[in-house]
Amino acid sequence: MASKQKKSSMKKETRSNSAKISASLKEQLISKEKLEDLTNQNEKLQKTIQTYKEENGQLRDKVEYLGKKIVEYGQSKGYKLSEEENSKMPLNVSVENLNKILDFIINGDKRKKKGPVELRVEELETRITHLNMELAKMVQLRLSLENGLEDIEFCETLVDAKTKARFLLYELKGNRLFSCLEQEEDENYDVTTVPPNEADHPVSTTVPPLDTPKQSLVKEFQPVSLSPPMKKLPGDTHIKNMHPDLKKYVIQNLSMYKGNGADWRMLGERVGIPLETIQQWRRWKVENPAEYVLQSWGQSGGATVRMLHRHLISPQMTCIILAKRISDFYLVE
Template identity: 40%
Template sequence: MASAKGAREKKETMKTKTNLRPTSGSRSVKSASSLRSQLDVLSKENKELKSCLTKTEEQNLELKEKLRSLTYEIIDSSNKAEKQLEFDPNMDVVDIPLDELKSLIAMLSTSHTKAKSSLFETRIEEVETRITLLSGELGKLVKLKLKVQNGLQGIISCSDLEDAKKQARQLWIESCATDIFVEPVSEKKETPKHRDDVDNVRHPIIRNCRSASLPYAIAINLQKVEISPVSRKLPANTHITDMSENLTKLIVQELSLYKGSGADWRMLAKRVGIVDTMIKQWEAMKIAQPMKNVLCVWGESPGATVRMLHRHLISPQMRKVILAKRISDHYIVD
């Protein structure tokens, strides 16, 4: 009886478990729905990726166009600066290696910086020249003021009217003698009696020169100048009137010779502030060594130092490198 009851309970338990298990049909329906939902998600992500790819391609094309236009600008700038970029003409400019573009940009920026610094240097030299000119004029005015003061004091202390008139006249002469850019007084030469003598005075010939047929104005500036080396360099703030005699003579000879570019005594005279009328007057006089006049007039300024002379010689306009080297061998200009 008990065994039959146990067998019956087992059968009921087995039925219950069988009823709890899902059927194969329901399992396939669930898997299909999950796959459909996953497919929908993937399709949505695929659409988003396609739209993102389209936008990225459009942005890439825009960046390529910008890069192409910038590269063309760099190439045009390099051609204007006479710095050719070597690349295959059939190659798209976008495919030019980045290192070559970087080096080209560096060269262009360096040249631009040099040009800018050269412009600044030129302007600084112009300002220094004007300051030198003004300081020279100020020195002349101070001297004139002292002369007037001393002259007036002397006139006041005069007891005789004639002495006062003489001192007043002397003061007036000294005041009139103070002028701007006065040409150095040259020694008076005897007036020749015959026409041949006139020609000889205007264009004398140096007989001991290697080329005896050269005019005096050229031959005197071609004479050899011996400059002995120095054991110790002198300071660059030395005034030009205190330069060594032979070095001054060499500078006078080199710059007195006329150059087609104009980089001679005329350019230096303009740079130190000498007026054009005085320069043209010296040219008309056909002075053999007009650089002496330039040094004499400029030498009245306290700012006419060897350093300033050296700066003028190495300027981009004059480019007297060899002559500047001679100065740097004797003075500390660096």
């Protein structure tokens, strides 16, 4: 009996040991498979990293080449980098300076000078604007004349007819046509000399002297928050339909008197408003005279945002910052 019990216990121990060995072998096999799997993944990651390094190197070379060419071309066109930026490698030049160089390359020549063709086009556009305004005046006068004659026709007495005819005559005489072509000089205006390089661009440069009221110079405007649209608006938009915040900003800036006269007064002259009307607004000391200018000019069909932008960047006004604000909202180029 004792020998049988001993044999039974030995068999149990043998089975237990074999089970342990089998479990250990399975664990080793699983660990080996995991190790192989991790090794394969590591090899793939190493290859991916190497590929990305090569692509990054190629992109770096391309960016450095483009930066070098932009800097060289900008310098050849007259753009000057600071000594600190000039000593840097093209790849280390700041993004801000690269943007400035690109802006200089694209728009530098346009800001410095205009060719005779562009000056001629601007002159013709100004004249067309003048003629459109005069046409609007003539249509308005015709309507007034027709209405006045109808009223006279239905007058019951001769006295009433004479009275209405007199008022009609006063109304017709009070509207002067083609006043933009007059070359009269007012004694309250100083005539400045046109520079030789602008002599082929005949635009009136008469501006009022610096006797403007002090309250206009120190007037504090309410700040206007400008948020340009995601997509720029058409440049042919009429100024009556201009973006409200932008229009308010333009009126506020042009209503401020400037020593060189490049404000609402010069804009009024350029769009064909008679000098006597501009003087009258000055005498009245209106709060926002630029608003009167835009309202008067707005009677013309050619009063577009693009035309306003061209007046602002003209050599006589050079309101570059204000023109830039408009170009942020509208396609004016």
